[in-house]
Amino acid sequence: MDTAAQEFFHDFRQEFLAGAEANSAFQLAEFMDVVSSELEQTGFIEGFEFCHFRAQRGMRVDGYWFNDEGALDLFIADFDSRTELTSLPPSDVETIFKRLVNFFTASRSRNLFRELEETSPEYGLSREIADRGPLIRQVNFFLLSERYLSERLQSLEDGEVEGIRATYHIWDISRLHRQRSSRGHKEALDIDVVDLFGAGIPCLPAHTGEEAYPSYLVVMPGEMLASLYEKFGSRLLEQNVRSFLQARGKINKGIRSTILNEPAMFFAYNNGITATAQNVTVEPGGDGLQITRIRDLQIVNGGQTTASLFHTRRKDKASLNKVFVQMKLSVITDEESETVVPRISEYANTQNRVNAADFFSNHPFHIRIEEFSRRIWAPAQQGAQRETKWFYERARGQYADAQSKLTPAEQRRFKAEYPKAQMFTKTDLAKFENVWDDHPKWVNLGAQKNFARYAGRIGKEWAKSTDHFNEYYYRRAIARALIFRRTEKLVSEQPWYNGGYRANIVAFTIASINECAKSKDRSIDFLRIWSAQDLHSSLVDALTITARFVNDDITQPPQGISNISEWCKKDACWHRIHSSLSKLSPQFSTEFWNDLISLDEQLENAKKARKTQQIDDGIDAQTEIFKIPAEKWADILAEGQRRKLLTPKEIGVLRIAQQMPARIPTEKQSAVLIGVRDKAIQEGIFTDG
Secondary structure, X not given: OOHHHHHHHXXXXXXXXXXXXXXXXXXXXXXXXXXXXXXXXXXXXXXOEEEEEXXXXXEEEEEEEEOOOOEEEEEEEEOOOOOOOOEEOHHHHHHHHHHHHHHHHHHHHOOHHHHOOOOOHHHHHHHHHHHHHHHOOEEEEEEEEOOEEOOOOOOOOOEEEOOEEXXXXXXXXXXXXXXXXXXXXXXXXXXXXHHHHOOOEEEEEOOOOOOXXXXXXXXXXXXXXXXXXXXXXXXXXXOOHHHHHHHOOOOOHHHHHHHHHOHHHHHHHOOOEEEEEOEEEEEXXXXXXXXXXXXXXXXXXXXXXXXXXXHHHHHOOOOOOOOEEEEEEEEXXXXXXXXXXXXXXXXXXXXXXXXXXXXXXXXXXXXXXXXHHHHOOEOOOOOOOOOEOOEEEOOOOHHHHHHHOOOHHHHHHHHHHOOHHHEEEHHHHHHHHHHHHOOOHHHHOOHHHHHHHHHHHHHHHHHHOOOOOOHHHHHHHHHHHHHHHHHHHHHHHOOOOOOOOHHHHHHHHHHHHHHHHHHOOEEOOHHHHHHHOOOOHHHHHHHHHHHHHHHHHHOOOOOOOOOHHHHOOOHHHHHHHHHOHHHOHHHOOHHHHHHOEEHHHHHHHHHHHHHHHHHHHHHHHHHHHOOOOHHHHHHHHHHHHHOOOOOHHHHHHHHHHOOOOOOOOOHXXXXXXXXXXXXXXXXXXXXXX
């Protein structure tokens, strides 16, 4: 094993040991949390619920996740807090997977739940497996290991367990190292079309000229597209958050009707799909060119079509033999994907451009939050001598990349300025915000769905007004991060906590505190928390009381519901908690109520921040328009008028811009010009840069 992997192992070990200590968590739980979070961020899994159970009869499970489409992910850890990196031999892999399979079969066919404690997480999981029965169409077994996989084991074939399709996945320390070393990029899908389907896909080249991106027009068999979605699921839709959000578990009625009643007309009726890939292998076939291999296929528009084909085939037993879908496939390199793919998705999704589909890492919202995080110093905590900053990881791997070329001394200074505990990602931000401003169930539905929900909401709000997202918004978000993470630690420390449902308890605890405060026209003083970089004692006490209150409620689900984690994903769960908050409020101390601020004061803070942001935006807009020479504005005006693309207001402002510097556009006029510039770029009139 090379030195880099050894170093990664020791760094990774220190990371989860420090996390376990900071979060008052068991080492196994922290190990599973760190690795599962990695898999969630890269799209390999939708979510993760910790559930540790082991029996003398060769059964073990350490976590699970049910998705909307009949798939079950089961996780098992190969973890012993080893101090040195060692090999994971094939014999151990077989034994470990066998324990996980044994748990599944005992739960499904032998009613294992009858032998388990009814309030335990393992009871809920085992009972849910038994109750879902034939609804489980696929089970995915995941082995998460702190060792490195022996080279003697090259691959694991899919199979069947209890007549159900089963897949096997190993995430060892080497694979984690490769993932984190890929400069933030996900592990790409590598689809061997011939191996999977027996033949290539006929295609026509659609690119011309040396500078054009390679692109192809493809007639995609419906069976093939449905099978790809069945095998890879949301990983095909990672670049299209909106499609991911809308497609999960839903069938478009029009698409379904065409498949069932007029399958031969599907190609004519359907708009088709837009896709990208990092690399495509094209070879001569019987009637022309064929695509034989696709690396990192991503459907950026057409997720609804793709998912509906799969669901109609599965639920209605429909044949897709006569169904064909037109596909436009563009080959975009990994280096260019962050810039080009969002534009392809935006222009392809013309029915509703400003939505979650635009919400990529280079969306202006993320860029603004990143800029705040690099500029704004967080006050020093009590007793500390220096201020620090929070690091917003707008794109995966930024935190590691920022240190990759630093000397050891520079790395120490970087970590002192940006402590690892103060790094947060897009999915973290979505959690911190949605428990306050949306329904807490979204957090319980997993990182991907929660982020998709957040993306849709913030995308719409950004389109209406950008000045809402200001320094106050950032400081409030950090205060909410402090509350969220402190609540996680509080729950783990409680004597009543049995190791399950922490994520559910945390989400409902914070939402409950918020609702109790709002019922008195009050709010948590977020700026006070930001200033202290810590929670005041009265809030800590209230969170502790509320966490116990929530735990007692969710662990007594209604008759007929056995899996508490699944219960926490339902609207009815939060409705029941919310309806009983009148019993919780009297338990809070007078000090807690006195430490709250009025909603009017909170609104005033937000209003002042918006005015400041408006001024900043105006200055930024003026700075941007001065980067474009007056003659360029004149060209945009002439071509825009010729093609009838401009409004009278835009024409008037452009006439001012073409006279710079003799005439200077105001801040409001500069904002209009920024919009004109973006329109000109979109229409090919002007090239930025």
